[in-house]
Amino acid sequence: MTLALCLLFLYSFDSMLQPTWGAWSDADVHAIRKSILSNTTYHRLTRPAETMTVNVSLSLLTVNFLDVRTQTLSTTGWLTVEWQDDRLSWNAATYPDVDHVYTLDSEVWKPELFIDNSVADVSILQDSNVMFKVQRDGVVEWKLPRIFTTFCDVDVTYYPFDTQNCVIEITSWAYTIDEISLRATRDSVHKEDLKPHGEWTVLSSSTELRELHETKVNGYTEIFSQLDFFIKMQRKSNYYITSVLLPVILTSYLNIFVFLLPTDSGEKVGFILTVLLALAVLLTLVSDSIPSTSINTSVLSVYLAVTLCLGVVCCFLTVLVIKINFKEQDTPISDGWRLIYDKILLPCSCWNKRFYKSARRRESVSSVDLKDETVVMEYDGEKNESSPEPEPSDKLKWTHVATVMDHFFLVVMGIVTTMSSITFMIALSAGGALNQR
Numbered sequence: 001m002t003l004a005l006c007l008l009f010l011y012s013f014d015s016m017l018q019p020t021w022g023a024w025s026d027a028d029v030h031a032i033r034k035s036i037l038s039n040t041t042y043h044r045l046t047r048p049a050e051t052m053t054v055n056v057s058l059s060l061l062t063v064n065f066l067d068v069r070t071q072t073l074s075t076t077g078w079l080t081v082e083w084q085d086d087r088l089s090w091n092a093a094t095y096p097d098v099d100h101v102y103t104l105d106s107e108v109w110k111p112e113l114f115i116d117n118s119v120a121d122v123s124i125l126q127d128s129n130v131m132f133k134v135q136r137d138g139v140v141e142w143k144l145p146r147i148f149t150t151f152c153d154v155d156v157t158y159y160p161f162d163t164q165n166c167v168i169e170i171t172s173w174a175y176t177i178d179e180i181s182l183r184a185t186r187d188s189v190h191k192e193d194l195k196p197h198g199e200w201t202v203l204s205s206s207t208e209l210r211e212l213h214e215t216k217v218n219g220y221t222e223i224f225s226q227l228d229f230f231i232k233m234q235r236k237s238n239y240y241i242t243s244v245l246l247p248v249i250l251t252s253y254l255n256i257f258v259f260l261l262p263t264d265s266g267e268k269v270g271f272i273l274t275v276l277l278a279l280a281v282l283l284t285l286v287s288d289s290i291p292s293t294s295i296n297t298s299v300l301s302v303y304l305a306v307t308l309c310l311g312v313v314c315c316f317l318t319v320l321v322i323k324i325n326f327k328e329q330d331t332p333i334s335d336g337w338r339l340i341y342d343k344i345l346l347p348c349s350c351w352n353k354r355f356y357k358s359a360r361r362r363e364s365v366s367s368v369d370l371k372d373e374t375v376v377m378e379y380d381g382e383k384n385e386s387s388p389e390p391e392p393s394d395k396l397k398w399t400h401v402a403t404v405m406d407h408f409f410l411v412v413m414g415i416v417t418t419m420s421s422i423t424f425m426i427a428l429s430a431g432g433a434l435n436q437r
Contacts, residue, residue: 023097025097028095028097028098029098029101031095032090032095032098032101033101033103035090036087036088036089036090036101036134037088037103037107037108041087042087042088042108043109044106044107044108044109045109046109047109047175047179048083048084048085048086048087048109049084049086050179051178051179051180051181052083052084052111052175052179052180052181053083053084053181053183054081054082054083054111054113054172054180054181054182054183055081055082055083055183055184055185056079056080056081056082056113056170056182056183056184056185056227057079057080057184057185057186057190058077058078058079058080058168058170058189058190058229059077059078059079059080059189059190059191059193060075060076060077060189060190060191060193060194060202060231061075061076061077061078061193061194061195062075062076062077062194062195062197063075063194063197063200063202063231063233064076064147065199066152066154066164066166066199066200066233068154068156068159068289068290069288069289069290071151071152071153071154072119072149072150072151072152073148073149073150073151073152073166073231074147074148074149075147075148075150075168075231076145076146076147076148077145077146077148078143078144078145078146079113079125079142079143079144079146079170080141080142080143080185081110081111081113081141081142081143081144082139082140082141082142082185083111083139083140084138084139084140085108085109085134085138085139085140086138087138088108088134088138088140089136089137089138090136092136095136098136099135099136100133100134100135100136101133101134102131102132102133102134103131103132103134104128104131104132105126105127105128105130105132106128107132108132108134108140110126110132110140110142111172111175111180112124112172112173112174112175113125113170113171113172113173114170114171114172114173115148115150115168115169115170116169116170116171116212116226117150117151117167117168117169118148118149118150118151119149119150119151120147120149121149124173125144125146126144127144127145130142130143130144130145148168150166150167150168150169152164152166152167153166154296155296155435156290156296156298157296157297157298157299157431157435158298158299158427158428158431158432158435159235159290159298159299159300160235160237160240160241160244160245160300161235161237161428161429161431161432161433161435162234162235162432162435163203163232163233163234163235163432163435163436164200164232164233164235165230165231165232165233166230166231166232166233167228167229167230167231168228168229168231169226169227169228169229170182170226170227170228170229171212171224171225171226171227172224172225172226173224175224176222176223176224177211177223177224177225178223180225181225182209182225182226182227183209183227184207184209184227186207187206187207188204188205188206188207189205189206189207189229189231191205198236199235199236199239200233200234200235200236201233201234201235201236202231202232202233203232203233203234203436204232205229205230205231205232206229206230206232207227207228207229207230208227208228208230209225209226209227209228210226210227210228211223211224211225211226212224212225212226234436237432244286244300245300245425247282248282248286248300248303248304248307249421249425251275251278251279251282251307252279252307252310252417252420252421253414253417254275254278255272255275255307255310255311255314255413255417256314256410256413256414256417257271258271258272258275258314258318259314259317259318259321259406259407259409259410259413260406260410263321263322263325263326263402263403263406264325268318268321268322269315269318269319269322272311272314272315272318273315275311275314276308276311276312276315279304279307279308279311280308282304283301283304283305283308286298286300286301286304287301299424299427299428299431300424300428302424303420303421303424306420306424307417307420310413310416310417310420313413314409314413317405317409317413320405321402321405321406321409322402324398324401324402324405325398325399325402325403327398328398329397329398329399331398333396333397333398333401337401338396341396341400341401341404344408345401345404345405345408346404348408348411348412
C-alpha cells in the first residue's frame with residue numbers, strides 16, 4: 001500500500017513538470033501571423049470587401065481649452081475604429097488558445113480617415129507606433145490616441161452664461177460612401193475617463209451620420225461618409241460674475257453720482273470723464289475676450305455700449321447744469337423755464353418740500369447783510385410766523401433751477417440705469433439657461 005502511494009506521488013510530480021499542450025505560445029502567434037499576412041494571400045492596399053462598414057467611437061480624456069477668441073477647441077482622447085477583414089481570420093480548432101494577435105500599420109489594410117475641421121494637423125489619421133488588434137474572426141480594432149484641435153463655431157450671445165456645442169468631424173478621405181460607410185459604435189461620446197475642467201463642464205454629447213458632397217469640374221458629384229461627434233459644454237460662470245459682471249454693473253452706477261456733487265465744487269466734469277474712461281476700458285477688455293464676428297453679438301457688449309452712451313448723456317447733462325448754475329443771476333427766467341421748473345422738475349424729481357424751503361432760506365441769507373439778526377435767526381431754522389415762505393415762482397434764480405435739475409437727473413438716470421441693468425442681466429441668465437437645453 002505504501003509503495004503504491006509513492007508511485008502515485010512520483011507520477012503526479014512528473015506530470016507537473018511536463019509542458020502543457022494546447023496553452024498559448026509565441027510559436028502559435030508567429031504561425032498565425034505568417035499565415036494571415038502571407039504576401040500571396042494578403043495585400044494591405046486592397047480593400048477586404050467592395051463596401052466596408054467601419055465602426056468609429058470617440059473617447060475623451062480631457063478638455064484642454066476652448067479659445068473663444070480664435071474659436072478653437074482642444075481635446076485629448078482616442079478613436080476606436082473597427083472593421084471586418086475576413087482575410088485575417090484563422091481556424092479556431094487549429095489554434096484554440098490564441099484569440100487575437102497584434103499587427104502594425106504597415107502590415108494591414110486600414111481606412112483612410114481624416115478630421116475635416118482640424119486646425120492643427122491636416123493629415124490622414126495614422127501612427128506607426130500604434131498596433132492593430134486582430135481577432136480570430138477577422139475583426140480589426142484600432143485605437144488611436146490623439147490631441148484633437150478642431151474649429152468650433154462659438155456663440156457668445158449670452159457670454160459669460162454661454163453654452164457651446166462643438167463638433168469633431170471624422171470623414172473618409174480617399175474612399176467614397178460606396179466603398180466605405182462610417183457608422184457610430186455609440187450614440188454619444190465616451191466620457192467615463194473624462195477629467196474635470198476648471199472653466200467648462202461637459203453637459204452632453206451625441207453623434208450624427210452625414211454625407212459630404214464634393215462636386216468635380218465635370219459636374220460629377222462624389223459622396224463621402226462623415227461622422228460628427230458633438231460635445232455640448234457649459235461655461236462655469238462664477239469667476240466671470242466677480243471679475244467681469246460685478247465691476248461692469250458697479251461702474252455703470254458711477255454715472256449717476258455726478259449729480260450728487262455740488263455744482264460749485266468744479267469736480268463734476270472731471271468725475272464724469274473719469275467714469276467714461278473706465279467704461280471704455282471695460283468695453284475694450286470684454287471685446288478682446290470674445291471673437292470679432294458680426295454673426296453673434298454678445299449681450300454684455302451691448303450692455304456696455306448702452307452704459308457708455310448713458311455716460312455720454314450724463315456728461316452732456318452735467319455741462320448743461322453747470323451752464324445754468326453760472327448764469328447771471330440778474331438774467332430773468334422765462335415763463336417756459338418756470339413752467340418746466342414747477343410742472344416737471346419739482347414733481348418728477350421727488351423733491352422734498354422741506355429741503356426746498358431750507359435751500360431757499362440759505363439762498364435768501366446769502367443775498368442780505370449777515371448782520372441782520374432776524375435773517376440769521378431765520379437761516380438757523382427758527383420758525384418765524386411773521387415771515388411767510390416764498391412760493392416756487394417767487395424770487396426764482398438760476399441756481400435754484402440748477403439744483404433741482406441735478407436732483408431730477410439723478411432720479412431719472414438712476415431709474416434708467418437700474419432698468420437697463422436688470423433687463424440685461426435677466427436676458428443673460430435666462431438666455432443662458434435656455435441655451436443649455
